[in-house]
Amino acid sequence: MTDRLPGFSTLAVHAGAQPDPTTGARATPIYQTTSFVFNDADHAASLFGLQAFGNIYTRIGNPTNAVLEERVAALEGGTAALAVASGHAAQLVVLQQLLRPGDEIIAARKLYGGSINQFTHAFKAFGWNVAWADPDDVASFEQAVTPHTKAIFIESIANPAGSITDIEAIAAVARKAGVPLIVDNTLASPYLIKPIDHGADIVVHSLTKFLGGHGNSLGGIIVDAGTFDWSKDNKYPMLSEPRPEYHGIRIQETFGNFAFAIACRVLGLRDLGPALSPFNAFMILTGIETLPLRMQKHCDNAKAVAEFLSTHPAVSAVNYAGLPGDRYNALQRKYAPRGAGAVFTFSLKGGYDAGVNLVSNLRLFSHLANVGDTRSLVIHPASTTHSQLDDAAKVKSGAAPEVVRLSIGIEDKEDLIADLDQALRA
Amino acid sequence: MNHDAYDDNYIRSILNNVKSIAMVGASPVNVRPSYFAFKYLAQRGYDMIPVNPGHVGKALMGKPFVASLADIDRPIDMIDIFRNSSHIMPVVEEALKLSPLPKVIWMQLGARDDAAAEKAEAAGLKVVMNRCPKIEYGRLSSEISWMGVNSRTLSSKRAPIPTQGMRLSLNRTSFGGGQTAASDRAAKNKTETT
């Protein structure tokens, strides 16, 4: 019972997991079952009424998923977490707890292209309005605040350009506006940045990327920092008002500083349904055990590749916050001193066509729409992930026509550099 | 005593050592948090006494309601107060008249009265404010981990199978104590709004 604070690597291996009660299995078992038997009618009623801790049905919770949830909550320094089917599902479930038709969210303009689509189209159809702000200009967030604002949403390291967001400055805007700050920490992972330490109230992840880390399983997670008072001003009725389907329980009053995670589970996941498969949870958990090792290698390789590209004659610019001259270098040293992540963009002197050619000439890099794999990946955003945006929006989100995005893997850096060199010369 | 964040060992020693708990403001309505907490603590083997003048003549899980602390016929180790912050002081004053004195005053999630806490501490009692004993028991035993809650504990020992009426070990290795950047911020947010 020493109270020594275990380090990040220890938590990455152990948090949330314990040898199985019935078999003693040391690895977390895959509880591949839809449902769980009740002890008796009273036990069933207590579980359904949210009075007892326990499992009911895998759409609402599963023991394998619970290990993943506690592990990520521990790594992020949150009070609780909820695993869901994908990063997009995490964003949907979070906002469903916060917004009603006519409400607004302020979102950073530099986001993963898929998130820009989700906010612009799907969420708009729910009557949730988005006001875009510039993550490089904190005042633009302040100016966007209205009485309808219910949350602020940013990425810690933004996809695709790998720019670093000044989380503390935007957290101050959220505090002043009395709304929670939601941080998508996918590209940083808690190994590089722990947004809760910088003022985030909710952290979301696409587990599909660095946390799972092997490009084999989709997943998402929501982490509750336990920092936001949901009962203030009756602004968040899902949390503060009696829930008719749970006999009048008030979620915040009953669950205190992990009420948001519970609301996401018993109101969001229960009704919207994007549950994570226990098999995927197992794959992602296995990935997380090596997160610190992989993430450091990803960053070290990325820095070497960025340095190589920055001197290459075919390259006009490299956007990597880990390079000394980069405009985000100071923010990187403040928020992510271990490394600037492994996703970044660079620009080709030859424009759009050179981007298309490079992608087809590479032999080791895989041309696909993902990031955060052990393998190195490449994509030309203008012709793929960001192709639905108009030209002005492409430029604003860091996906201009001459821009190529890399996600650097954990191979030998010399091989990655050689592959890029031959493809740029071809 | 810092009442914004408690060390796990402080909470653990309270939950490991108290046997009888009088719950002031216990409700027989099965959707109230006090009902859940009462039921859970009874199932984990505590001798629970419901205190609520509005329900005398009724019983909660077979335990008869009493009107006030003075009506309890046996020594009580802990008083768990399920009342708003503004109703705490009279309960603490009543508790300090008991003989023998209780060992712990526990104020529920959302309830905090620093003056009442000071008074109880001056009389040698331990005080916990703005916490739920059910949640803390579930957290320290890691039973609550089934809901994705960060127990802030680790163990390499085989987990118990929680069954009705079973006492769970609370003696897992804690990490992070009670204080984190997030807990500090949560406490500060509370102070600013109240």
Ligand SMILES: Cc1ncc(COP(=O)(O)O)c(C=O)c1O
């Ligand atoms: C930063 C970021 N957030 C969210 C997502 C969406 O995650 P998913 O594909 O798991 O739904 C992605 C996916 O690329 C991403 O890069």
